[in-house]
Amino acid sequence: MTRTRFVVASLIAVGLTVVVALITAALGGRPGGVGEADGVVPDGVTVFDDSYPAVSRLDPALLKALRRAARAAADDGVTFHVNSGWRSPAYQEQLLREATAKYGSAREAARWVAGPTTSLHVKGAAVDLGGSDATQWLSEHGAAYGLCQIYRNEPWHYELRAHAADGGCPDMYADATQDPRLRR
Known part of the structure; x- marks a missing residue:
């Protein structure tokens, strides 16, 4: 040439x-x-940033509990950053495709990403929080606010379990494939 x-x-x-x-x-x-309107969040978004649908479209009870916990965590110098919250079905489908490509099969991807018809993110009932300090704080104090880690393989994934304030968080599933709520 x-x-x-x-x-x-x-x-x-x-x-x-x-x-x-x-x-x-x-x-x-x-x-x-997909973009912010679908639930994509830039770095630095907190549970108080209502301008992002990933935050504002979370279930109101979950968001209220997150904000109560975040205010208490702030007293310890901890900030709750939202890596992912509510997601549109299109965004969830894209994440599932990406996970399938990354992990080599739909079966392995299902350990990490649910489909758009079963995902609790699409329903606004789950949030993925960033910062190991935030997830560590929640692992110690989250039950008092009804916030529980649901999957052992996802220390960032939290959902509201209102009864946890009285009896503690339920046992975790190993991963999403063990969660009966996600079966079609």
Whole structure:
């Protein structure tokens, strides 16, 4: 290949990369076109950021419990960052496709991501919190607010169990495949 052809081919490749990046950004920042309106959250979102549907579309009782716990955790210097909360069915489907590609099979992906018809995120009944300090704080204090880790393999995934304040959180499932609520 001549030097001129190499330069032209390189410029075309760079140009195509830029075009793909621009289209992805225009579609909401993720391939597939889902964005904040579907529940995608940027870094730094907290349980108090109502401008994001991932937070504002959570079940009101779950959100109230999260905010009560977050205020108490703040006294200990801990902030609850929302990595994921409510999700649209389209976003959930995309996450399932990505997990299937990552883990090599639908069966293995199901340990980590539910389908859009069974996901508690789509119903606004689950939240994934970021920061090991937040999940550590919740593992010690969450039951008092009715917030329980549900899956042993997902220390970031919390749901509301109002009775937990009296009797503690229920036993965890090993992973989502053991959860009878997620079976079709």
